[in-house]
Structures are given as structure tokens and as C-alpha cells.
Amino acid sequence: MTFDVLIIGGGPVGASLACALKPSGLSVALLEAQPPPAPQPKIWDNRIYAISPGTATFLAQCNAWQKLDMSRVQPVEAMRVFGDEGAELNFSAYQLGVSELAFILENTQLEEVLWQELQKHNGPTLFRPVRCNSLVWHDDAAQLRLEDGQTLSARLVVGADGAGSWVRQQAGIVAPLTPYNQHGVVANFTTEKLHRATAFQWFQPDGILALLPLPQQMISMVWSVSPEKSATLLGLSPEELCAQIAIASHHTLGELRLITPPVAFPLRMLSPPRLVKPRLALVGDAAHSIHPLAGQGVNLGFRDVRQLAQVLLQRGAQTDCGNLSLLRRYERTRKEDVLSLLLTTDMMKRLFNNHNPALRIARNLGLAATNHITPLKKMLARHALN
Numbered sequence: 001m002t003f004d005v006l007i008i009g010g011g012p013v014g015a016s017l018a019c020a021l022k023p024s025g026l027s028v029a030l031l032e033a034q035p036p037p038a039p040q041p042k043i044w045d046n047r048i049y050a051i052s053p054g055t056a057t058f059l060a061q062c063n064a065w066q067k068l069d070m071s072r073v074q075p076v077e078a079m080r081v082f083g084d085e086g087a088e089l090n091f092s093a094y095q096l097g098v099s100e101l102a103f104i105l106e107n108t109q110l111e112e113v114l115w116q117e118l119q120k121h122n123g124p125t126l127f128r129p130v131r132c133n134s135l136v137w138h139d140d141a142a143q144l145r146l147e148d149g150q151t152l153s154a155r156l157v158v159g160a161d162g163a164g165s166w167v168r169q170q171a172g173i174v175a176p177l178t179p180y181n182q183h184g185v186v187a188n189f190t191t192e193k194l195h196r197a198t199a200f201q202w203f204q205p206d207g208i209l210a211l212l213p214l215p216q217q218m219i220s221m222v223w224s225v226s227p228e229k230s231a232t233l234l235g236l237s238p239e240e241l242c243a244q245i246a247i248a249s250h251h252t253l254g255e256l257r258l259i260t261p262p263v264a265f266p267l268r269m270l271s272p273p274r275l276v277k278p279r280l281a282l283v284g285d286a287a288h289s290i291h292p293l294a295g296q297g298v299n300l301g302f303r304d305v306r307q308l309a310q311v312l313l314q315r316g317a318q319t320d321c322g323n324l325s326l327l328r329r330y331e332r333t334r335k336e337d338v339l340s341l342l343l344t345t346d347m348m349k350r351l352f353n354n355h356n357p358a359l360r361i362a363r364n365l366g367l368a369a370t371n372h373i374t375p376l377k378k379m380l381a382r383h384a385l386n
């Protein structure tokens, strides 16, 4: 079978690219290794995203946002960030003249609505579940062999297959996954006090604790801590874990009650030297992996998709969609956004993960000063809203 574009990886990023390419006139196939998830009781997903307003607009253009069950989506109206000496940086939607700073949304719901949209009549050809065997590039096409013996060829292959990308490896793009020496511990809780649509974050010498508001007076926690502390947290009883989080968050939300068991995942940085080659483009976690402290990982992937889809939709009718000059346009426009977030998150993590007393004072002064410099605050916010 021959296609214009093969997207390998049907997570949120790859699935949204397949939706965004619907109006392009290109023949598209989407391949996903995992079978569709079995219908589940509606427990709350541990993988929760802070979706920026820019991403929400893009998902609406993909016809996916409209399908969400909004009773499970929480708008964020304010954000409070604390240093380890009490300095505070805060943002509010009201001050910035926007209706919300972000939307808190479950991964399962997001993937579900994207796949619903893909299954409609004019959608891409879907291969799920599928096992890829080999991928080779020729001058005029790339050829993918599946484990069941089928061969698919395309002018362009898009690697949307996550941080450990098989496509990236087949293309010979070497990109080490550098451990941050931290794990992200995630879990959901109900709270005694109202969160008032506010997201909280505490930078502490032994970790970064984020509490994101969920509907029905619940919160989602991401606590980035050393692997040792992560193991300790996972070994606590629900009551002990809640008590630890209440202490670390200065009892801001009162007593907590655990509703989904905690899980931990290793935090790693990934920055491949290239995002494109002839007939290849990387998007999402296959193209970069950053620390979750800015809550921007998945938004960065959606911004890749917005840019790649725009380049492909605006190409001339005669232009080959796997053409390297065309793909370089995508790579150039993504460089600054990806690099600035990689460096900022890495610097913030290092700055606060340091016990030097002088640094401790400086970082808190920096946080407090940023809070008082309105143009700087607005600049930071604009980046996060995109």
C-alpha cells in the first residue's frame, strides 16, 4: 500500500497530526502498537495534562475539543509558585486579560476523543494494533515492513512514537536520554479546602511539588523527587502519603484523601540534534523530552504538530511532502521554542536542586523580583498560554 504520509505512533501527538492533516488532501496512515483500550470504569487517570489555551484552540480545529466531557475538565484561573524561602510568583487569568491560564485534562479522555474523530468517514487509514519490523529510506519513498508481512510505502514518515522512538533509531538519529536523577510521582486526591481553580507549585531543595486543580474538589499531584524519595513515597500508606504532601504544601488545601494509587516515572531530558531528514520528521516526545516542572511537555508536542501541519498544508500542489527543504522549514520554526523550554526547565531544576545558601537567597529574590516586574511576568505567561 502506498501513502503520502505514514505517522508511526498514535498517542495524543500522532493522533492529533492525523486529524490536522484531514483537509490537506494527502493520503495518511496512522500506526499504533497498542490495541484500543478496553472500556474502563470512570476512575480518574493518573496522567493529567495542563493544556494551554493555544493547544485547546488547535484541538478544537481538530474537532476533538468539542467532544470532551467538560465535567471532567478543570479550567485554571490562577497559579501560585513558591520558592523554598517563601518567595512567591503568581499569575491570574484576570490580570492577564484571558479567561483561563490552562485546562486540566486526563490523557485517556484526550486520546479517546482524538481517536473518535479519526474513525469518521474521511479519516486516515488506521493500523492498530500493529508491529513494525523494518524501515528503510529510498530516494523517492520510505518503505515500512510490518511483522505480518505487509509493506507500506510513503513519501514522508513521521515519528510520533514517544521518547524511546523506534523511528528515530531507524533513521540513525542518535539522541541519548539524559536522566534528571528525579522521578515524577503522580496521584490524585480530594481536598478539604477549595482549590478555587488554582494551580500550586513549591520549589524545594529536595524536589518540586505541583498540585493541579481537578473538578469536584480534587487535585492531581506531580512531585518530582530523587529516585530514593520516590521509592519511599510509593511505600507509604495512603494516610502517610497524604500527611507528607500536606506538610510539603504547607497545609494549603487542608487534609487530603488519596483517590488513585501513586505511580512514578523516571524524568529524562532528550534533545536530538535533528528533527528531520529526507522523508522523515519527528514530533512530540520522539523529538524532545523535558522536565515536567513547566507543565509544557505535551503542549510542546502539539506545537510541533501545528507547525508541521501548517508547512504540509501550505506546500505547493507540486511539492513532494517528504522534500527536505520543506521539512527544514518545520525544523527551523520549532528550534527556538524547544530549546528555550529545554534550557529554562533544566536551569530551574538545577537552581532549586542545590543546597548552596547564597543560591538559596538568590533564587528566592529572583522569584519575588519576577513577580513585581510586570513585562517579564507577561512574557513568561504568553509563552505558557501559546
Ligand SMILES: Cc1cc2nc3c(=O)[nH]c(=O)nc-3n(C[C@H](O)[C@H](O)[C@H](O)COP(=O)(O)OP(=O)(O)OC[C@H]3O[C@@H](n4cnc5c(N)ncnc54)[C@H](O)[C@@H]3O)c2cc1C
Pocket: 008, 009, 010, 011, 012, 013, 014, 031, 032, 033, 034, 046, 047, 048, 049, 050, 130, 131, 132, 160, 161, 162, 163, 166, 167, 186, 222, 265, 283, 284, 285, 286, 292, 295, 296, 297, 298, 299, 301
Ligand atoms: C505518568 C506520566 C505523567 C505525565 N504527566 C505529564 C503532565 O502532567 N504534563 C505534560 O505535559 N506531560 C506529562 N507527561 C508527558 C506526556 O505524557 C508526554 O509528553 C506525551 O504523552 C507525549 O505524547 P506523544 O504522543 O509524543 O508520545 P506518547 O504519549 O509516548 O505516545 C507514543 C505512542 O506511540 C506508540 N508507539 C511506540 N512505539 C511504536 C511503534 N514502534 N509502532 C507504533 N506505535 C508505537 C505508543 O504505543 C504510544 O501510543 C507525563 C508522562 C507520564 C509517563
